[in-house]
Amino acid sequence: MTGYARVPAAEIVSVALDDFTALYHRASGITHLVTSPVPELLDVLEEAPLGLGEIAARLAAVFEVEDEDALAVRLDELVAAGLVVRT
Amino acid sequence: MTMMVAGPAVRHSFAVRIGPVGFRVGSDWRTPIAALETLYADYPAPADDVPDFSVRLFARRPWRRFVRPAVMIGGDYVLPEAAPLPLAQGLLAAEMGMNLQMALGQRRYLLLHASAVERDGRALLMTGMSGAGKSTLAALLGRRGWRLMGDEFALIDPETGLVHAFPRLVSLKNAAIGVVERAIPDARFGPLMRATPKGDIRHLVPAAEAIARMEEPARPALILFPRYGFEPAERPVAPSEVFVRLTQASTNYTALGEPGFAALTRLVETLPARAIDYPDAESAIAQVERLWAAL
Numbered sequence: 001m002t003g004y005a006r007v008p009a010a011e012i013v014s015v016a017l018d019d020f021t022a023l024y025h026r027a028s029g030i031t032h033l034v035t036s037p038v039p040e041l042l043d044v045l046e047e048a049p050l051g052l053g054e055i056a057a058r059l060a061a062v063f064e065v066e067d068e069d070a071l072a073v074r075l076d077e078l079v080a081a082g083l084v085v086r087t
Numbered sequence: 088m089t090m091m092v093a094g095p096a097v098r099h100s101f102a103v104r105i106g107p108v109g110f111r112v113g114s115d116w117r118t119p120i121a122a123l124e125t126l127y128a129d130y131p132a133p134a135d136d137v138p139d140f141s142v143r144l145f146a147r148r149p150w151r152r153f154v155r156p157a158v159m160i161g162g163d164y165v166l167p168e169a170a171p172l173p174l175a176q177g178l179l180a181a182e183m184g185m186n187l188q189m190a191l192g193q194r195r196y197l198l199l200h201a202s203a204v205e206r207d208g209r210a211l212l213m214t215g216m217s218g219a220g221k222s223t224l225a226a227l228l229g230r231r232g233w234r235l236m237g238d239e240f241a242l243i244d245p246e247t248g249l250v251h252a253f254p255r256l257v258s259l260k261n262a263a264i265g266v267v268e269r270a271i272p273d274a275r276f277g278p279l280m281r282a283t284p285k286g287d288i289r290h291l292v293p294a295a296e297a298i299a300r301m302e303e304p305a306r307p308a309l310i311l312f313p314r315y316g317f318e319p320a321e322r323p324v325a326p327s328e329v330f331v332r333l334t335q336a337s338t339n340y341t342a343l344g345e346p347g348f349a350a351l352t353r354l355v356e357t358l359p360a361r362a363i364d365y366p367d368a369e370s371a372i373a374q375v376e377r378l379w380a381a382l
Binding site: 013015017018019020022024026029031033 | 325326327330331334341344345348349352355356
């Protein structure tokens, strides 16, 4: 089963600006300017991988999650950005 | 950031300290060096006589020095596509070379492409596109109760968050030349250089106070994004927009890594920011004074 984990918390410096949050990724030196749902997604992820169903269930407390495919697309974007690891 | 040792000996040279940064300019010709000596006459030498950056103005080929003089800009950091300038624009070449060394080599400070003026220990930063008027406004404010800290680069110390002055010669372009000549007729100016790659250019020597107090940093208090050529207007700028604009205005944000991120987010979180549109310099100065008084 595909699982998603966030990179270790110590690798990310996060500063909430307004609707946007600035994330500095120490490992890559890249700054990401992100908006909802990225901060919420990173909040519910853990350093141990979680399955899509579990992530959707946790997010449901904050958001209405329409379908898991859309959620997977968002997560894969974060994988591409280096902020999330897929196993 | 060492002095250049390769290549033929430099025939003429000049060293100066602007704020915390020492420069040495070497040249194959006497003329640009003489202009620098005149315009930077009141500035000190680099600390311990060791420059942070070296700039070289050299002939593209040896014979060009005599036949049709053209100035190539060199130094510790070089843009390969830099085009030669005619010798009459040698002062501009020196200034471009100094800016280039700063933009590419500065590691101690977060460099913002911004002008800065100070009053009561607090600094106003102004940044915007070329032509927005940041140099003109800083030059005029620098004669009206503010201390000019710089018209091109604001140096933010990542450790303290303070802005350090870099009061080089103010570079006035095109219509700004006449505006400032009329507003400050008793100021010292460099030669008028027409039709350079940047348009008409004339340098203004900062007021004596700007040079005498250039080692005094200030606490940033307000950031403005001026825009020239519009009816007077102003709007608050959201922190995320300030963040994006300042990363774009910084020449070394990426190179500084995490200290740069920390310095920039600190500015964004602590400074009020306004975009101001203005039709002429007097209108802009009135807007600045009103916004400053309301802090």
